[in-house]
Amino acid sequence: MRLRHILTGASAAALMASAAHAERGADGQVNVLYYQAISIMTPYLSSGTKDIDGAALVLEPFARFDPDGHLVPYIAQEIPTLENGGISEDLKSITWKIKPDILWSDGTPVTAADAIFSWKYCTDPEGGCAQAPYYDDVTDVEAIDDKTVKVTFSVPKPYPYTAFVGAQSPIIQAKQFADCLGANAPSCTEANTMPIGTGPFRVTDFKANDVVTLEANPNYRDPAKPAFATLVLKGGGDAASAARAVLETGEFDYAWNAQVEPEILAQMAAAGKGEIISAFGTLLERLHVNQTDPAPALGEERSTVKHPHPFLTDPDVTKALSLAIDREILVETGYGEAGRPTCNLVPAPEYQNSPNNDWCLKQDLDQANKLLDDAGWAMGADGVRAKDGQRLSILYQTSVNSVRQAAQALIKQWWNEIGVEVELRQIDPAVFFGGDPGSPDTLQKFYADVEMYADNFEGTDAERYLGQWVCGEIPSPETAWQGGNTSRFCDPAYDAARAEMSTTTGDEDRAKMTIRLNDMIVNSAAIIPLIHRGRVSTKSKTLGGVEMNAFDSELWNVADWYRIK
């Protein structure tokens, strides 16, 4: 009897607690820490993920991705599809309907004109918009009526959810940015730092690269949200101390990107004030295997398709190299909660993660040795395999980064064990990723046999990402070393299948297509997938409602956050 009383009391208290959440601003302040401080509050002029996340508190797109990679309408009433008539039969246009009651934080209604303006703003050639690819192939954005926007494409788009979808291409207010088009974009300091948005918060004070102070948007569409009256987005410092501020001292409620050695992070979490949260998007740490010959003797023709690689075009050699790697150990030493082994190029979302390639998950040195023996690579007296006078010797490059360098050292050791000679090389990240055609050290020039880095794609549709692997995307002197096909993979069957994908509609069929293309690449000689990398952040145990998301901004559902009392 007494127990029942206690239980009813407890559940009543729980009910009251949840009732208390049902009021805007009831939970006071939430403190969020980004160790890379926010520089600007618009993704269109941003210099990195942190700005995109910061802007996501204020600016919203028509639809966002949820943690499973599915679309959720934000400014839009519903997700347009072929079935509900939102996408035209010829796949060349998509029509979005704006929620009727949605207001900007200054109290004025959101109209089709704002969406049209956002498109013009980002596609102005003088503006230097960082998110221009989101508006690729868009020929026109027009208003059917005040609340209906039609986006027209130049080509059929089986996947039209690019413009105005996700944290990177939100709607900005036409009135506020009217004078900020083109070359004027950078000088609109006020609009760029304190944008008027439809999101749960609005900026009250902006200190660039330091701290952003926000308050609940009085015109937010859900009168009960957000639960927090103010949000402080502090920046600066490093990843380890940011995690400490949540896990050990409890000064902050949420800290972004806990890129800390797994052991240290676990030690901090043991203090009991907070927890580590992670989500896995499409980021993949991989080894690209050069299909062309990078020998310096070839001069201008190094790493071009004119000279195939002397031994790395053999899928068995690549397979042996892949089998020699113990991915579990790489995860344990370098990534912890932030990584898991994978053999796929497209590791997420779950519905398009190929189930067919598990052979690489377990290290198998015997099998690796056997593959090389069978291929005719005989072990030499110095412990290095050779065939027809060609030694199995590899130059392995990556960017300067402690985790990558540790992985490099481990992989070198494993490869040495199967008779492969390895020379390591590290390049400054700004140069390696810089893409400067004048530098010999870019990842696109690939003057090495294998190179390691991480890459991903935004959103959930892999079409463009897989499009990087077609023959036409191979970087070469003729294309000023531009192009995403760094491995120089070229297979006409793949190109044909990839072309087929651009006419495939429907989520399910596209997922099948993605898996098919993924399998073609990962079973070729061109790539060794290593680690599926996730986002790792830390949150206080008193912060509720957090749903870590790897397909959109991490702060995508900040309106639902509340204080656990």
Add this chain to the structure above:
Amino acid sequence: MLAYAVRRLLFAIPTLLVISFIIFLILDLAPSDPTANLPLTIPQDVRQQIRLSLGLGEPMHVRYLKWLYQFAVNEPMHALEQLTGHHFSATPRVRVLSWQTRSPVVDLILQRLPQTLWVVGLSYVVGILIAIPIGIVSAVRQYSWFDQIGTFVSMVGYSVPTFFTGLLMIMLFSVHLGWLPSIYDTNLRVTDVASFWAQVKQMIMPVMVLALFNAAQISRYMRASMLENLTQDYVRTARAKGMREWVVVMVHVLRNSLIPVVTVIALGVPQIFGGAIITEQIFRVNGLGQLLITGIQGADIPLVQTLTFLFAALIVLFNLIADLLYGMLDPRIRYD
């Protein structure tokens, strides 16, 4: 003295011009790319367009002259217009804009100045206040236990890096004891006793870490200078006249010993404005040092160029001030 000061100031102009050009050259020749921090998913042609929109398409000398004009003409004119409310021209002046934040660099610097002056400036003052008495006692009681401990502490203070002492203090006072905040709140406004106390609490650790480092350096100078003077003839004369030891040390020896120390202190002042990059990062003070380091990481060339140039100008200025102070304090030195 005045003629000397004017001559030095005039000579500083070509010096600073050369310095600004050298800074520009170094930054321009260094491999840096403002789009390097963008996610890899952003294609190269978009990056190229961003670079062009930042003005990187123009030849180097044009970019240098543009920066020079914006900094040396537009910025002072803008400040003047803000002060007087009078507009000299109808077109808005192009100010030096940061690439990362797209806001005027000078505004960013002004925003950062208070916390840097408070934390780094105060640590300098505290450092001096600790260093001078230690230096005096160490010299007067040379090789006593106090001198030995003082030498030991200053060696430790000088050789242990601030990122170590800073972390040690955070582990002790924030994590284990929970007394002090480990993160500096730049939004805090001192309005009453409670907020003043909060400000003091958040300043204690960064100020002490830096003060220890500064004190270590200055106390050594002070000790050496005192020792040098204590053996001079005028000290023996003073003692022979029957003056008390206190007067001998505190009036005669101290005043003379301070001359070189004051110079050292004046030469160190520009470092205050330079901020303390590491300490500011550890405690997230987000002052000028942190501004500079984020600018460097983001290849924000206008910001780095302007900040570095201002530091250079301050160093030139404080060198002049130190020279003038020397002349005023030491009657033996005359510049005319």
